[in-house]
Amino acid sequence: MGEIFFLSLISLLLFFGPALAAIAIRRSLSIPWQLVLLVICILYAAFPILIGLGGVGLAKVYNCTTDINIYKCPGNPSLGETITLMTFAHLLAIITIPSGILGIIGMLISLVIKFVKLRKGEETSQAPFAIFYRSRRHKLIAGICSAIAKKTNLPLLAVRIVTVILAIVAPGFGAPLYLWLWLAFPLEPNS
Structure with a gap:
């Protein structure tokens, strides 16, 4: 049952960026909403790396030491476990970066199509x-x-x-x- 859960989670993470782009294209969202979804795709792609960097920063602030990738904080063992999990979050970037890039490409294509239609004076609010x-x-x-x-x-x-x-x-x-x-x-x- 655990394998099914992790495979489902991985497929969900891979599907996120392209799904946002498909929603923007199929629903013919306005340019401000497409820009919001574009920012979400960019943040989604970078999120695991930002969490990992945050964990390293916290380790420096609280003077935590590392022992083979496991952080130990003086006086607070649970903080060491949290920082260890945060520093391993960068491994999710293997999944989120390709998904985010596909979403970004889809959003940019959608925005270019919308701008071309605007320059030609065509209606852009109609769904395809x-x-x-x-x-x-x-x-x-x-x-x-x-x-x-x-x-x-x-x-x-x-x-x-x-x-x-x-x-x-x-x-x-x-x-x-x-x-x-x-x-x-x-x-x-x-x-």
Whole structure:
């Protein structure tokens, strides 16, 4: 069960940056909101390194010593454990930097497209044509399962059961994927 949790967590961390870019593109967010998401992608990529540097700084402030990458602080052993965890946070950068870079690239492409449309005098607030629309009529929560069932010609109940199982077995993957589909894809247009 622990392996499934860590694999789900790793996939969630890898998915974060591209998911933000996809939301900005699919929802055709305004330029200020796209800039906010761009800053979030940059901070996400750098966050583990900043935590690691913060841990090293705390070790210097509290005169902690290191013994084979384990910090020991005089008079406060729990602070030594916290600083040790903080200094090992930089290892997450292996995952967050590629994800953040993909998100940054997607956000920059989206911003360039938006600026080109503005220069041509075209409308930029319209969402692009979506291949996948969430269902309005057959939804329990967001219409994702009924849209998947319609797109793949599978029974709606089977798609819902698989979605619930995925959310239970791999909560770090199934639930965020569902949330991302909810945010990234619009409701079907009114007929």
